[in-house]
Amino acid sequence: MRITGIVLAAGRSERAGFPKALAVLDGRTFVERIRDALLEGGVSDVIVVVGAPHGDRVASVAGCACAENPDPERGMLSSVQAGIEAARRLAPPPSALVLALVDHPRIAPRTVQTLLETWRSGAAEVVRPRHRGRTGHPIVVGDGAIDALAEASLDVTPRDVLSMRRRLDVEVPDSTVLDDLDTAEAIRQAGGLPPS
Template sequence: MKNTAGLVLAAGGGTRFGRPKALIEFDGRSLLDRAVATLHTGGCRQVLAVLGAGAEQALAAATEAFTPVLNRRWGQGLSTSLKAGLAAVPERYDGVVVTLVDQPRIAPEAVRRIIAAAEEGAAIAVAVYAGRRGHPMYFAREHLDAIAAGAVGDRGARDFLAANAALVREVECPGDPVDVDTPADLEALTRLPRINPQSSPPKLVGRS
């Protein structure tokens, strides 16, 4: 079985929302707690969370166990959080599952399916929802440095994935990777039915 860590990118200031996204509450829990719990429940043995804006408040309010990683350059884009997070993954892990703090409808089953793809040999595994790629994503240890080197501004692993298409395994997943960017987005989520985590085996939809 793969020895897999989880990584939540949660450093953003949430300018459009009005406060850091790690502090936003949805359905009685902070987005940070929900993201950390999703990775734990999905099978990650240790979860790291990159914090930046509102880091002290996020740490004080958190109820889920995670290893904090401070990104003081969070204002320079998502790439700085990805770089900080990947660099902090302990050497004992074979790879890491990465997700974003502002997507509370990602299901633990999606994490399970991504890890299952890694256990079947995928070096890079990416969740797919109705034909569109999203999070979570799995990155094998041997590619972490290259992924970090290719991350610039608000572009995370996108350029690496495009340049290494033969490595990428797409995995059909349940859930919904919708972002919470504004208060209106959050209000819209409260009117949606709860996500069914599903327990069926992963369906691999090929490489691209």
């Protein structure tokens, strides 16, 4: 059974002032850290969704397949749909996706494993991590939820679409599922550096 990780990295990173995917934490870029955590956590492969103006730079360090979102200004759902389109070209296509945000670079492989184990149990079609009562990322989505995201109108968000699906929130000890390292200050406070 194929499970594909989708890293959403197409945004302009305006709040950070530099491409977040290329920020460095403990000697590796955010995109490399997330890719590795997803693979170590049990996904079969990873696709990074990139967009202008930093897409080529991100793709050059991603070390995995990339999908381009030609117009990320249309919102996060447009990036999710670009990732789904690329994933559906894989043979065989994935049974589930793990949707990860590039500004959550410290997720633990064990957290990914826990989410996938829960999804495989059939308990829900959407599995989200929860830490101390707050939900975070990454999120596992199964077949029906993948179809719903792929077919949704861009005037809604992924959250809107997934709220209509059978969901389960799994309590995890990993506080990094709540990371939101989307400003230069937040990245610096986490020990990260801007790209060189």
